[in-house]
Amino acid sequence: MSRIYGDPIEVWTRDDDPARFVWRDRLYVVHRILDHWVTSREWWKISENDPGERRFWRVEASPAKGVGTYELRFDTASGGWLLLRAWD
């Protein structure tokens, strides 16, 4: 059962891929990248400098105990990360 959150999170990356992230004051370590894809938004409606690109990762990650699946989103223009969904 997945739940949608959309919380801003802090992410550390390795080779452009997320390696660890902090969500709700807990540190998660990424074990495996399940999927990664890229979308572009309606950039013509946004500003000149926003390429409108969004990168998504679906990862297996774990805090202290148990492993869950999480979907992270990176917004190229703002440089911000969100935790979109979690299956746990």
Add this chain to the structure above:
Amino acid sequence: MFAHLHVASAYSLRYGSAFPAELARRAAEHGMDVLALTDRDGMYGAVKHVQACADAGIAPVVGVDLALREAGDGLALRGPDGGGTGPGRAREEERITVLARTGGWAHLCRLTTAAHYAGERGEPRVTRDLVAPHAGELLVMLGPRSDVGRALAARRDEQARALLAAWRAEVPHLVVEVVDQYGYREANAALRMLTLAESMGVPAVLTNAVRHLDPGDYRVGNVLDAARKLVPLHPRHLEHSASHAYLKSGAEMERVASRICEGDRDRARRLLAATGEAAGQCVIDPLEVLALRGGPERLLLPEVDGDPVPLLRGLCEDGLAVRGLDRSAAARDRLASELHVIERKQLSGYFITVSGITDMIRRMGVRCAIRGSGAGSLVNYLIRIGEVNPLDHGLLMERFLSDGRVGLPDIDVDVESARRLDCYQAILDRYGEDRVACVSMMETYRARSAIRDVGAAMGLPPHEVDVIAKAFPHIRARQIGSALTDLPELRDSGLNDRALETLFRLAEKLDGLPRHIALHPCGVLVGNSGLRDRTPVERSLLDFPMSQYDKEDVEEAGLLKLDVLGVRMQSSIAYALSEVRRVDGQEIDIDRGVPQDDRATYDMISTGRTLGCFQIESPGQRELVAKLEPRTMHDLIVDISLFRPGPVNSDMITPYLEARHGWREARYPHPRLRAALAETNGVVVFHEQVLRIVDTMTGCGLSRAEEVRRSLSTPEGRAGIMAWWEAEVLPEFDRETTDRAWGVLDAFGAFGFCKAHAAAFALPTYQSAWLKRHHTAAFFAGLLTHEPGMYPNRVILDEARQCGVAVLPLDVNHSGRHWLVERHQAPPVEGPEEPRDPGDGPSERRFGEGYGLRVPFSSVKGISEAEVERMVAGRPYTSLADFWERARPSRPVAERIVQVGGVDALYGLHTGAPRWRPGELTRRDLLAQVGALDRASATGVTGGRRGRAGFRSRYAAARPAPAEAAPVVQIPMEFTERVEPGELPEMTEAEAVEAELEILGMDVSRHVIGFHRELLDAIGVVRSDELLRMRNGAEILVAGVKVATQTPAIRSGQRIVFTTLDDSTGPVDLTFFESVQGHCAATIFGSWLMVAKGVVRRVGARAVSLRALDCWNLVELDEAWRTEGMDKVWAMLGVARRDTGGVGGRPIQYGNGFRLSPYADNGAPPGMRLPPAKLWHASPGSSGPPPSAPRRRTTDVTP
């Protein structure tokens, strides 16, 4: 290292965004040693790619990305495609990529040609069967967009397997292409593709299906997608992962491989290795394609019966005798040296072929003249390719063809524009489709076309997009933003609005990208049966075989071409000659039978009355010929050459004119240069003189001098030549001479003019002037029919009137398909604005008297070709009903013909006479009858009656002329209403002229300006024919119809607007400098009838031009005058204009100091060329269809 095997450049029309050179450079930067170019649907960029790779030091691979036609074998399927599918998305076409294996260029060309001939025009399609015959030399890649890929994406694995097996059975070199652009689930689809390939033993390669150079370019790609698919820019229609379709580095591609293989390193390595191996099989040798590089040129020569060398020698020998040059030692020497070069370059066959073609064209009765540098060759003269003897004019062969010049000679011939395609067809018929192809050219996005396509993609209403696009001058797309702030007429237009910001921003992104392919206006390739091994050929719009190469590619590929340019003036001359023959029974041999020193002709030219003449009709040229006062053909050659940016740029006109008129002595930089410069009084005018100066001062020879001249056109070349010049000038020339000479060479750069060009132009210039002077009416008939010049027909018509030629209204019994000349002894109706005699004898001004010009059927708006044909064939007619029955015009056309007086003569209606007398027939009555006739035909009562002759107007049948008999118009069937004559009021004069302008596009019965005479007299407007009496510096008002607007390149780097007004007594030339454009530009470009204030500038004995200070729309003044009176008009004229700022934009600065306004010289400026729907304030009862979009006129291409 990774090799990209699937790369689309900007030559994938409306798909890719990067140019081959950029891609090759980037690949080299990434350390790649191979790069493929696989443009969609053709090899438009292939030659450029091979060149770019050779320059970047990498090996080229060339392929084509082709659409698959659904095979009828039941294996095809329908279903949603792979990643990024949205709801409601149309099924996309299936595509495969075909690469030429090493040595397989010819097969790729042939397959591309076959694909184009198999599909609809512009929609090439291949099938497995079409690929199979060439498959041995090709490599076929089946990727995610292929039938196999789509089947797999739709989870129809069995079908995918069957399709792949079918391909494998027909194609020996087959690979599966896996692509992952980080779309949702795309890696998974790629993996399944890879697995399929592995399971069937087909090699799999990795590509990135490249469309762009940089990640951010995908936005351009989105706009292109929308423009191509004709869909709005909306996520539903876009590929979500497009931002990854760029030329990735090797490391990035390794990451892609690893991602697809889910980290299985061996598998990823195998995938990359197979990619490299496929690339290795397909590398081509650049020299195989680039015929001019690496040693002797490898040209594709036309086949000639027998050995071409003795054949050409024989032809030249015969030519010497025919031209009467067989005793001339100079001619023999020149011939020997020319033949030496031609034979060394193995071009004898080319000359023989071209000579055969020009002979054939002339035998078809088509006028044919040489143009361009080819006129400088004696061989061309001797074998009758051209009629200009280079020895007469001191023309040099080196400018055309020389030992030192790499590249191919270009012979250009002008033929009648109306017969150009006939000539193409004849060449095709003679040499066969396999050996001949036209050259193509890429039309690229400019401001207007970009706005149109983006506007459509954004879903704006078409008519709004049209208005917005037309508001811009012909500038580059990337100048849109700056033009909006720089140009006064746009600044105040309201376009500079936030709502349109996105439109303009997107349109700018398309700048310079190829938009569509078109037939080059003149290039024809003449090769041998191997032509289609070297170039792919597609069908042009008119179904001519057309090479996919542009003219640079063609040369680079070693294909010989002949330029056959359609020139409207040649058609006009031919038409004029045929009218002289028809009307006067006189046969004129204009090429040989006319004296070239006719005094009357030169008198006419010297007074600047050259409107309509070839090359010398523009306002600037009229000013120049009046100052120069040409007396010989050589003067004309100089005149044509002087009116070019080069001479204007280095200010050669003034010194030349001063020396010519003896106001100062001719000066020569050095006595040794006198020989080269004497013909132009010490001023450098021609390229040929530049060559002679360089040769004289360095002793390098003319051939080297030509190379030097060519190098001057680029900044790098210029720097190199500067050093060369310092080193090579012979010691006898002092410092000052050396510097002065350099100054001239530098200023002249590549701009100047080739004397051979000018000599070739001067002939038709003189011929047109001679015809204007001696066969005036016929000459104008030619101009009006073929429209060769820069002025709209109504100006030409007015000029004809001023030459004394009567303009005869449309008449169903006398009009023809085209403009016809009629003998017309009665003097023309004296209109109120008859030109006043300016001092010349009437015969001097009115040399065309005695003839009239009859308005043709074809000038009626909306008339069809078939209608014209029936109308001409059915003459004579006895009544309107008769005309209706037999010519069967559509109702609107019939109404228009009545409105402009086409049946006046049948019913004795006269223009000018008081035409509304109670009880007498009027045009409006006739108009009503057209309606009745139409209703009668439509009811079906008379279904069998239409086409039945016999019902005649009683009046017309009985007596042909007298006006007193009250005509009763009979309707040919009893059920229709009778029309009582005089029921409806007659059209007023103004309405008649308005109808003429609307229907014929010109004022036939009266000049439009006549309707404003009272106002113009009241404000004291000076007429064109009074200008000569104005003192220099006087400030005056002028008025007229705007007939021409130009923004040419000029010395100061300003944008200057030259406008010509026509006020029925002649042209008035106005110059608007940037300082006044702030308040004038909108009026200049936006009005049709104009009043202007200007300062008189006397420019010669017989020429005056005005420096404009301000201008007003005459229609607005008229409105004010009628509603608020004279005071208001004076207030409008007297108002001090607020300065809204001039023209912005930084001039383009050239190396030699020449500055050019970024808005100069960009073709026809925007604005009104045809009268608007309403000309003056009131026209109650005027009926007619809504105004149509202005007809666009194409201008002839000048070199």
